[in-house]
Amino acid sequence: xxxxxxxxxxxxxxxxxxxxxxxxxxxxxxxxxxxxxxxxxxxxxxxxxxxxxxxxxxxxxxxxxxxxxxxxxxxxxxxxxxxxxxxxxxxxxxxxxxxxxxxxxxxxxxxxxxxxxxxxxxxxxxxxxxxxxxxxxxxxxxxxxxxxxxxxxxxxxxxxxxxxxxxxxxxxxxxxxxxxxxxxxxxxxxxxxxxxxxxxxxxxxxxx
Amino acid sequence: xxxxxxxxxxxxxxxxxxxxxxxxxxxxxxxxxxxxxxxxxxxxxxxxxxxxxxxxxxxxxxxxxxxxxxxxxxxxxxxxxxxxxxxxxxxxxxxxxxxxxxxxxxxxxxxxxxxxxxxxxxxxxxxxxxxxxxxxxxxxxxxxxxxxxxxxxxxxxxxxxxxxxxxxxxxxxxxxxxxxxxxxxxxxxxxxxxxxxxxxxxxxxxxxxxxxxxxxxxxxxxxxxxxxxxxxxxxxxxxxxxxxxxxxxxxxxxxxxxxxxxxxxxxxxxxxxxxxxxxxxxxxxxxxxxxxxxxxxxxxxxxxxxxxxxxxxxxxxxxxxxxxxxxxxxxxxxxxxxxxxxxxxxxxxxxxxxxxxxxxxxxxxxxxxxxxxxxxxxxxxxxxxxxxxxxxxxxxxxxxxxxxxxxxxxxxxxxxxxxxxxxxxxxxxxxxxxxxxxxxxxxxxxxxxxxxxxxxxxxxxxxxxxxxxxxxxxxxxxxxxxxxxxxxxxxxxxxxxxxxxxxxxxxxxxxxxxxxxxxxxxxxxxxxxxxxxxxxxxxxxxxxxxx
Numbered sequence: 001x002x003x004x005x006x007x008x009x010x011x012x013x014x015x016x017x018x019x020x021x022x023x024x025x026x027x028x029x030x031x032x033x034x035x036x037x038x039x040x041x042x043x044x045x046x047x048x049x050x051x052x053x054x055x056x057x058x059x060x061x062x063x064x065x066x067x068x069x070x071x072x073x074x075x076x077x078x079x080x081x082x083x084x085x086x087x088x089x090x091x092x093x094x095x096x097x098x099x100x101x102x103x104x105x106x107x108x109x110x111x112x113x114x115x116x117x118x119x120x121x122x123x124x125x126x127x128x129x130x131x132x133x134x135x136x137x138x139x140x141x142x143x144x145x146x147x148x149x150x151x152x153x154x155x156x157x158x159x160x161x162x163x164x165x166x167x168x169x170x171x172x173x174x175x176x177x178x179x180x181x182x183x184x185x186x187x188x189x190x191x192x193x194x195x196x197x198x199x200x201x202x203x204x205x206x207x208x
Numbered sequence: 209x210x211x212x213x214x215x216x217x218x219x220x221x222x223x224x225x226x227x228x229x230x231x232x233x234x235x236x237x238x239x240x241x242x243x244x245x246x247x248x249x250x251x252x253x254x255x256x257x258x259x260x261x262x263x264x265x266x267x268x269x270x271x272x273x274x275x276x277x278x279x280x281x282x283x284x285x286x287x288x289x290x291x292x293x294x295x296x297x298x299x300x301x302x303x304x305x306x307x308x309x310x311x312x313x314x315x316x317x318x319x320x321x322x323x324x325x326x327x328x329x330x331x332x333x334x335x336x337x338x339x340x341x342x343x344x345x346x347x348x349x350x351x352x353x354x355x356x357x358x359x360x361x362x363x364x365x366x367x368x369x370x371x372x373x374x375x376x377x378x379x380x381x382x383x384x385x386x387x388x389x390x391x392x393x394x395x396x397x398x399x400x401x402x403x404x405x406x407x408x409x410x411x412x413x414x415x416x417x418x419x420x421x422x423x424x425x426x427x428x429x430x431x432x433x434x435x436x437x438x439x440x441x442x443x444x445x446x447x448x449x450x451x452x453x454x455x456x457x458x459x460x461x462x463x464x465x466x467x468x469x470x471x472x473x474x475x476x477x478x479x480x481x482x483x484x485x486x487x488x489x490x491x492x493x494x495x496x497x498x499x500x501x502x503x504x505x506x507x508x509x510x511x512x513x514x515x516x517x518x519x520x521x522x523x524x525x526x527x528x529x530x531x532x533x534x535x536x537x538x539x540x541x542x543x544x545x546x547x548x549x550x551x552x553x554x555x556x557x558x559x560x561x562x563x564x565x566x567x568x569x570x571x572x573x574x575x576x577x578x579x580x581x582x583x584x585x586x587x588x589x590x591x592x593x594x595x596x597x598x599x600x601x602x603x604x605x606x607x608x609x610x611x612x613x614x615x616x617x618x619x620x621x622x623x624x625x626x627x628x629x630x631x632x633x634x635x636x637x638x639x640x641x642x643x644x645x646x647x648x649x650x651x652x653x654x655x656x657x658x659x660x661x662x663x664x665x666x667x668x669x670x671x672x673x674x675x676x677x678x679x680x681x682x683x684x685x686x687x688x689x690x691x692x693x694x695x696x697x698x699x700x701x702x703x704x705x706x707x708x709x710x711x712x713x714x715x716x717x718x719x720x721x722x723x724x725x726x727x728x729x730x731x732x733x734x735x736x737x738x739x740x741x742x743x744x745x746x747x748x749x750x751x752x753x754x755x
Contacts, residue, residue, distance in 0.1 A: 023615075023637040061619055061640045096397075100351075104425040106656035111432045113664045114655075122577045123664075138428050145424065184665040186639065194636050194658055208635065 009081050009159050011036060013074075015044040016066070017159075019054060020074045021199040022186070024063035029186055033195070035162050078203055082157070088204070090156035095200045097149045101142070102197065108142060109183045109190045111135050126179055136175055139182070139189065143171055146193075160199075166192045211253040212270045214277070215246045215446070222302075225250050227442030229300030232542040239517045242538050245281040246295070246446030247274045249414060251302065254440030257418040263411070271410065274445070282447050287406025291328060292321035294338065294448040297413040299420065301441040304543075305429060310349035310420055312413045313483065314342035314448055316406040334452065336383045341483060343390040343402060346409075349416045351397050410445070417443045449538045451531040452483040456504065458532055459483060462497055463545050464515040465525040468586075468703040470547055470554025470721075472562075474498075474515055477675075483531075494675050510537045518542050523564045524573070525555045549581035549604075549702065550718035557721040560728075567728045568752050574725065576742040576749065582722060585715045587700040593711035596697065597686040599649070599674030601704040602660035607647025607669040608698040608710050613679055615641030617693060628697055632679045634659040642666065647699045649706055651677040669701030 009017070011034075018033040019025060027045065031038045045064050048054040053070030057063060066074065082088055112135050115124045126132055146167065153160035170189040173181040183190040201208060213219050215230065217238045223231040230248035237243055249267070256264035275286050284293035297312040317325065317339045326335035395401045403409045420426065421441050430437055451459035460478035465471060477494035480503065501508040511530065514537075518526045527545035531538050547555050552574050560570035585606040587593050609626035612618035618641040621627045629645035631638060633652040642648060642662050648670040650659045655672065663670030678685040682693045686706065691697070698707045716722075722741070729748035730736045739747070 021636065023635075024640050057619075059619065059623075061644060063640065100425075103656070104428050106658075106661065107425065107429055107432070109661045110656040113661065116433060122580060135432060138431055142424075142428065183661055186636075188665075190661055190665075191636065191639075198635050198637070208633065 009078075009157075011040065012044050012048060013077050013081065014159060015041055016048055016053060016070060016074050017078055017199070017202075019064060019066050020071065020078075020202055021195045024057065024061070024065035025186070026063050030064070032166065032187065033162060035165070075202070075205070079205060082203055085157055087156040090152060091200070092204060094149050094152040094156070095204060095206075097152075098197070098200060101146055101149065102193075104142060105146075105190070105193055108135065108139055111138075112182050132179070136171075136182075139171060139174070143167065150196075160196075163192060163196045163199075209270045209273070211249055211256075211264065211267045212274050213248050213250060214274075215243060215248060215444070221250075224302045224439075225252065225442075226302075227251055227300035227444070228302050228304065228543065229298065229541055230442050230444050231302075233444070233539075235521060236518070236539050236542055239514075239521060241514050241517065242536075244296075244446040244449050244538050244540070245278055246444060247278070248300075249443040249445070251440040251442045254418045254421060254442065255438065257415070258422060258438075258440060263415060263418075268411070271414070272407070275407070275410070278445070278447060284447075286316050286410075287318060287321055289320050289324035292316060292324045293406075294321075294325075294342075295410070295445050296448055297410070297417065298444045298446075299417045299441045300444055301421070302439055303435050305426065305435065310345070310417055312342070312345045312349055312416075314338045315346070315409050315413055317342045318404050318406060318409070321406065329453075333379065333383075334450075336380065336387070337452065338450070338483075340383055340387050340390065343387060343394070346402065346413065346416075347390050347394045347397075349413070349420065350394060414443050417441060446540075449531045449533045449540075450483060451479070451533065452481055453533045455481055456532075456535045457481055458504075459530070460494070460497060460500070461527065461529050462511060462515060463525060463527050464519045465545075465547075465551075465555050465558075467525075467545060467547055467551055468705075470525075470551035470556075470558065470718075472555075472558055474512060504532065504535060507532045507535060507537045514539065519564070523569075524559065549578055549584065550586070550722075552578050553582060553718040553725055554721045557725050568732060570725065571729055571732060571745065571748050572752060574745065576745045579722075579741040579745060581702065582718050582741070583715055584702060585713050586702060587698060587705055587707055588712040588714035593698075593705070594708040595705050596689060596691065596708050597674045597677050597706045599671040599677070599704040599706070600655055601700065601702045602655050602657075602670040602672045603663040603668060603701045605647075605667075605669035605701045606698060606713050607645075607701070608696065609646045610694050610696055611684060611691060612641070612645065613682060613684060613693050615639075615644075617682075618644045621694070628699060630677070630679055630684050631659070633657065634662065642668070647671075647701070649674055649677070649699055651679060663701075669699055671699050671701060671704045671706055674704070674706060 014034045015030055018030045022033055027038050027041045030041045045054055053067060053073050054064050055067050057065055113124055115131060147164060150164040167189060170181045170187060170192055181188050215233050219234050226248055233243050253264055253267055279286055279293055282293055284291045286293040294314045294316045297315050299310055322335045322339040326332040391402050403412055451457050458478055458480040459482050460476055462474055462476035464474060466473055466475040474497060476497035478497050478500050479494050522544045524544040525547060527543055528539055529541040531540060556570040556573040559565045560567050581604055584604045607628060609628040610621055611630050612621050612627045613630055615638050618627045618629045622644040626646035628647045628649060629641045630649045633650050647668055648659055648663050650672045651674050653659055653672045657672050660670060660672050676687040684691050696709055698710055726741060726744050729744045733747035733751045735747055
């Protein structure tokens, strides 16, 4: 049987869901998460705001975020999106493989931040390039296995494809010396992975 | 026997063959301390399994013979209905690989054997909980994920109030459902049902432990920590001791010295009427070890005596895991405890003063890197502080602030002063709260959890996996104490302590001990010039290793 292209989630849902998975964010981060141009993101956010689904919080941590209604709307729509694509079995199976990989990724982030010297745990100050290279080498090996899970997910629902792009980008930047892209900041491998984790839980309706 | 050794004082082989854990059990035997009857399958057998992809020839016969010996030693029958024998199956490599390997408890409790145990003890709840714990620990080992199970997961069932609040029938039905669910999970994920004979359960458990050596996560861990890939793990099989047997039973972990300060006083956690890994996993709220002295004075006295004996053997601060059943104490693990920072300095200096080690040995016990954290601020002398709870220190340093239980509250409150964000666990939704907070506390998760990784990236003191912490809408509970949002607390990201109010903070906890150790270092190096702490110790190490 030839399968039709799975239906694509609408732009408004992509933007709404990016805030659901990534927490409060500015337009640039939502653009990175969705792959949409920033002006398009801003326009969607304004419409979603008018519908009472998102709100802009001012102050030192100014950002867009979901309202309670937005969270409920996202849950309903992302579930409908999953079921209409008939993607639940594939996403659930991929989530099981994700859950096996997750502790390993957290081990890797920990090894990036802390290292054991003469039996003593100490902060990795990144003064030893050979150690960092070893850890990044394991990240690369891990990423190959993560890519397989990402591929299953995007075959089931194309919107998951952004995670592959963002994870690969973070690892490329880290490998070329931008060390913050491993575990610091919202575009780091760790942060994108955590968003994927949140996305899978939200999509499958699994409580934390 | 080729593949199996008994756990006894006579075994002479090294940790390379027996694994570190079994080697420690042999040491306990030699010291005359009580260890549940058992045997160890050597790392040779694991290497053969990994090479050939199946259990090596002859192992099945040896296993049957060893189990026969265990039956004779305990007077119980493996898989039997009358006096059923249950065993624990634990991995133990010659190097420590935390979190990589598995423990399977209560193995041998088939449905029939569990019914036999219920009849024997007259305690159906105990027997079905034991069977559930067996199935969930087996499922966790097979699937390499944490599968909950057993009453340890349900804090409300812990106290007599919780148990009374629910009818016995409800509870029985709940456990029966859980047993069904875990069996279904194993069948789905491994493609085969849980074996219904004790002997086949044992074969499966041994193979599972052997193959856990080579999971991708384990390979990554070894690569990161420079552990050779071909060591393999041993498997320890021992008669179960039931810490959940009755009110005079329990389980715990103990250090011979305080791992936070290095002070020469026993330190640890104890759980009454609980089994196995509840303490280590932090699933149930533990009590300070000292409570054992009041509730089970004989167990306490035996424990303190044992801690002295193992220190005498290792000539170092030690860590033990223990269980007591019906007031009788058993040891399940011993090893030297590797202290860090100020505690390492104090323990090494004290051990030299006590004559247990020479000054030169004391110097070599402390890595120069340790001294980096020696002057990190700490909550001073725990005895004076009102400690609400204790978790795992995930990022060193002290933070004081008012409790916020949500990111929104943290953002709102941070305008008026420092905030400590207290969450069940964290996710990307908490990023702004994490950014706004001065310190972070979570109920769940270990040193590699999301909260721990983010806290270290942000350089904020953090305590994760806080035992007994329950986060509600506008308040938190630590054990039995309810603390409302906005209350001032202080957290110590080294010791993992969460204290009420603002206890005294010390930045030089090693103080006099550090000065003395560094004087010995200068003597050893023959250099009394002005240098920083780490340089002084490094010079001493260099001189001692040359000499």
